[in-house]
Amino acid sequence: MSKAHILKAIQAAKPVPCPLPVVPVFEAETPPTREIFGSVAAQSGSRVVRAEDFVGLATAVRTIYPKDISIATPLRAIQSDIDLQQASPADLNGVDVAVIPAQLGVAENGAVWVTEADCVHRVLPFIAQHLVLVLPEDRIVRNMHEAYAQIKIDDTGFGVFIAGPSKTADIEQSLVIGAQGARSLTIILI
Amino acid sequence: MKEHATKAAAFIQDEARTNWHDESLWFVRSKRDKAAHGIPEWEQLRELASQIKDHTLSHLDEYLEAFEAKAKENGVTVHWAADAAEHNRIVHSILQEHNARRIVKSKSMLTEECGLNEYLEEQDMEVIDTDLGERIIQLKEEPPSHIVMPAIHLKKEEVGELFHQKLQTKKGATDPQYLTEAARQHLRQSFLQADAAITGVNFAIAETGGVVVCTNEGNADMGTHLAPLQIHCMGIEKILPKAEHLGVFTRLLARSATGQPSTIFTSHHHKAKEGGAMHIVIVDNGRTTQLGRPDFRNSLKCIRCGACMNTCPIYRRSGGHSYDSTVPGPIGSILTPGIDLKKYSGLPFASTLCGSCSDVCPVKIDIHEQLYKWRQIIAEEGHLPTAKKQSMVMAGKVLSRPGWYKMAGKSARWVTRWLPRPLIYNPLNTWGKARELPEAPKESFQEWYRKNRSAS
Structure with a gap:
């Protein structure tokens, strides 16, 4: 049995116990503002806008993505063109824009925490051509330490920090936006 | 070799x-x-990361057992593999159980180390690497040349020619945007048709029994969330005690790797999707031996x-x-x-x-x-190698005998000054291959000292 074998080998090989350090929260002097979050997110290729500047969420989505007709969203405020409860994951391949509520934003890296419960289908934020995350403005924290203190990573079966549109630099280090996942990310602050 | x-x-x-x-x-x-x-606290983060890893390695058996127990509670099946061969056999048997033949894989140095692709292909299975760099070198039938940027050694002209042959892109096309788009279309079909997805693991959390996978392209997520079966392969050293430790490591990883503040996707997998199955394979393959070497x-x-x-x-x-x-x-x-x-x-x-x-x-x-x-x-x-061994033995002899040493110095000074170039820069002198030897001083330090200082 390899498990017993491996554990025995570890017990014979492991060093004397070392203490586990306490991780501080590293609170910066500046509060985790919308401005810092917005500028860091922009550097990673995300677009950050405020819903109130568009007279509401639905208008914001339609204004930013005027040509993309099919929208998938679990949000009641926006008309969904596909019934997420009925669809299979593969059915979502034709979705132009996914609009998904998000739980938390991180100012230091522009990442946004999204869980399975928010997406209905885990694949939705990845398979849609464009992704819109809707984030309450008061849910922005400073850094990843604060973020992990506020979320519970095993609350649902799957959760993800999304820090921009899908990208790659695998051909000669040239940055290309839109590798396998969404080609653009818009974060709408509410 | x-x-x-x-x-x-x-x-x-x-x-x-x-x-x-x-x-x-x-x-x-x-x-x-x-x-x-x-990051003002960068050095502190490095120190914390180092200490957390020290601690974890010193309790590795306990954390692995805690991880397994928690993962099982989450409905995940956990396997243990002593070596590469067992790892490959386990993955193959999981795939067989689920009648999976078409597999999408996201970047994993562990499965590369175990030679999983070759093994599965021999069993008549189709394995598609889905990270763009990995897909490029898979099509080119080459191993990765870097662990984060597998195709960093290739020029866009070479990728263009390769894609022209394999993915029918336009002849002579070299624009990375165009080539990436072609790969996107091609890989999307593979994702939609896959029976199983295999990923590596960046971090595994003992406290919660989940695994964390980091990518920029979103390829690991396209694979795991579309295919009914997901398999995550991890070395025993990937364990972290608690979720809070991810704060330290996620801050360090992408900044160290590519200078990004975060990888685009940091995915936390704890349970299989509805109607799906999730397996984790924990692999030793020589790691416990390394653990035993202080x-x-x-x-x-x-x-x-x-x-x-x-x-x-x-x-x-x-x-x-x-x-x-x-x-x-x-x-x-x-x-x-x-x-x-x-x-x-x-x-x-x-x-x-x-x-x-x-x-x-x-x-x-x-x-x-x-x-x-x-x-x-x-x-x-x-x-x-023999040449190095013999020159070391010779150097040892010379350096331990003052008389020989003086003689060697003297002759080297004479040789570099008076011998013609072709005789000094001969094929045996590997140091002279791409370098100029320094100009030799007229006398040794000892000779100089005797002349200038010993009298006083």
């Missing part, structure tokens, strides 16, 4: 290409510096960011393939001798011991010191 030096010599034949390779990697290293300097166990802290490669003056100018190992560069040169000392005896010498690798390592592995220690072991066990 050809020596690293031999392969490196072949790589540097094309000087323009060598310079291009060197600059590409230095560019990434510079981005890393900028990102690191933006001088080298630190290498198990590695989080595979690749920063040591990007900064290494040897790696940058010799290319990843010259190392002939799954993990190349400085970290590869201290990991691989522990797996096969004879085969990889040349790698610890593929270094100037400048220490830049240790300086940038986010978990503070003493890489250059371990390179030096491996050299001692390689010499003791008699794996030095």
